[in-house]
Amino acid sequence: MNHVSARSSGRRTTPPRLRAALVSIVTGVVAVGTTVALASSASAGTTLGAAAAETGRYFGAAVAVNRLSDSVYVGILNREFTSVTAENEMKWDATEPSPNQFTYASGDKLVSHAEANGMRVRGHTLAWHQQQPRWTAVLSGTALRNAMLNHVTQVATHYRGKIHAWNVVNEAFADGGSGARRDSNLQRTGDDWIEAAFRAARAADPGAKLCYNDYYTDGQNPKSNGVYAMVRDFRARGVPIDCVGFQSHFTAQSPVPSDYQANLQRFVDLGVEVQITELDIEGSGSSQADSYSRVVSACLAVSRCTGITVSGIRDTDSWRSSATPLLFDGNGAKKAAYTSTLDALNAGGTTVPPTTPPPTTPPPPGDGACTAAVSVNSWPGGFVTTVKVTAGPAGLDGWVVNLPLPSDATVTNAWNAQHTGTSGAVSFRNVSYNGTVGAGAGTEFGFQGTGNGPTGTATCARA
Numbered sequence: 001m002n003h004v005s006a007r008s009s010g011r012r013t014t015p016p017r018l019r020a021a022l023v024s025i026v027t028g029v030v031a032v033g034t035t036v037a038l039a040s041s042a043s044a045g046t047t048l049g050a051a052a053a054e055t056g057r058y059f060g061a062a063v064a065v066n067r068l069s070d071s072v073y074v075g076i077l078n079r080e081f082t083s084v085t086a087e088n089e090m091k092w093d094a095t096e097p098s099p100n101q102f103t104y105a106s107g108d109k110l111v112s113h114a115e116a117n118g119m120r121v122r123g124h125t126l127a128w129h130q131q132q133p134r135w136t137a138v139l140s141g142t143a144l145r146n147a148m149l150n151h152v153t154q155v156a157t158h159y160r161g162k163i164h165a166w167n168v169v170n171e172a173f174a175d176g177g178s179g180a181r182r183d184s185n186l187q188r189t190g191d192d193w194i195e196a197a198f199r200a201a202r203a204a205d206p207g208a209k210l211c212y213n214d215y216y217t218d219g220q221n222p223k224s225n226g227v228y229a230m231v232r233d234f235r236a237r238g239v240p241i242d243c244v245g246f247q248s249h250f251t252a253q254s255p256v257p258s259d260y261q262a263n264l265q266r267f268v269d270l271g272v273e274v275q276i277t278e279l280d281i282e283g284s285g286s287s288q289a290d291s292y293s294r295v296v297s298a299c300l301a302v303s304r305c306t307g308i309t310v311s312g313i314r315d316t317d318s319w320r321s322s323a324t325p326l327l328f329d330g331n332g333a334k335k336a337a338y339t340s341t342l343d344a345l346n347a348g349g350t351t352v353p354p355t356t357p358p359p360t361t362p363p364p365p366g367d368g369a370c371t372a373a374v375s376v377n378s379w380p381g382g383f384v385t386t387v388k389v390t391a392g393p394a395g396l397d398g399w400v401v402n403l404p405l406p407s408d409a410t411v412t413n414a415w416n417a418q419h420t421g422t423s424g425a426v427s428f429r430n431v432s433y434n435g436t437v438g439a440g441a442g443t444e445f446g447f448q449g450t451g452n453g454p455t456g457t458a459t460c461a462r463a
């Protein structure tokens with residue numbers, strides 16, 4: 001999935017600064033003959049995307065599908081950017097307006113546009129306390145947890161293979177000094193909702209980098225310390241997290257922190273990649289330009305800061321347009337901030353390692369004593385599910401499989417297992433004759449139900 005680094009590593013080996021020096025030495029000697037060489041050499045860095053690719057990075061924009069009919073907007077997008085993030089089109093309210101009814105038309109348009117123009121796509125976002133569909137308001141507990149997991153599974157499956165990085169969970173930490181999780185309907189389903197979302201996303205799209213994304217985490221502070229502790233814990237326990245997104249919304253009151261680079265680096269040191277995901281900086285003129293330059297230089301100084309996304313194209317496209325926070329003015333003209341950004345990209349920096357480590361392999365869900373493989377045969381209004389339990393190296397003397405069911409599903413009968421509950425998170429235990437399973441051997445059970453069949457991950461554990 002690492003298109004940018006693959007592309008750039010094959011294209012250029014001379015660092016930009018050295019190359020610029022070589023070019024100026026050569027031009028001084030044979031002025032006419034070097035004109036072409038200088039132009040072609042310099043052309044790599046005349047757009048944001050090309051300049052970022054020089055060090056193996058992408059330069060992206062948050063894009064709104066309804067602006068794709070604006071030719072000025074699309075002209076800038078196609079010329080300057082190498083990654084697209086859906087501004088709203090892949091959020092829960094947009095993709096699942098009714099329970100288990102999915103609409104992907106807008107998101108698909110963005111993906112098609114990106115594919116047609118050689119851009120990568122960042123997915124935004126699978127689980128967030130905002131922009132949820134209305135129907136989630138009446139849900140809580142297991143029903144909300146299962147609805148969330150089903151959402152993550154369905155959306156990540158739909159876009160499987162098309163997304164270079166997913167913002168799996170967005171803005172789950174509280175503002176202020178606590179460093180704690182934000183209270184939300186999702187948080188109230190249990191502290192493990194975030195890791196459950198990451199595991200479901202990995203199962204659905206094993207090739208996508210899975211990121212946690214947040215704001216006011218751009219320097220070291222109680223909130224970013226809370227995120228840091230979570231990422232460290234996830235890495236230690238094998239929860240599949242690959243990256244952290246730093247939104248980087250800056251204002252006069254909340255400017256680029258002095259430890260911006262150090263903060264990115266400490267996350268990288270945990271073994272994850274980092275990206276700047278929603279960059280916009282309130283202001284104008286040289287002070288805005290300087291702030292953009294500082295952010296870009298900080299990312300380029302951190303080898304696993306793999307890309308930068310600005311949160312729109314023209315100031316007038318911004319969700320906070322009065323702050324004039326972007327790189328192009330309302331007419332689509334380049335601002336001073338554009339030039340400073342391009343210059344900072346062309347100044348070079350660390351090169352993104354050409355092969356980033358593959359996503360961490362999640363341990364089998366459950367306690368590792370066994371795995372459960374689920375197959376579902378469904379028809380409108382009903383389903384039959386077959387589950388194969390396979391024992392780990394120690395064998396089993398009893399097992400339990402937990403399987404989240406969609407909110408409309410009800411188990412009507414089961415065979416070769418006894419079940420607890422008929423809807424929501426249903427668990428299945430061995431019966432008298434199939435609890436003992438030898439090392440590496442398997443046994444099967446099944447159940448029938450009404451509604452939609454399971455789509456989530458089954459966990460298997462020793463009973």
Ligand code: G2I
Nearest residue numbers: 062087088124130131170171215247278311318319
């Ligand atoms: O909240 C600002 C950003 C913070 N980080 C996460 C981002 O996903 C978030 O983006 C903004 C979008 O740029 C806005 O476009 O999220 C807003 C909602 O929190 C988006 O605004 C919404 C409006 O509030 C809705 O009224 C509107 O229907 O955009 C919707 C679609 O245009």
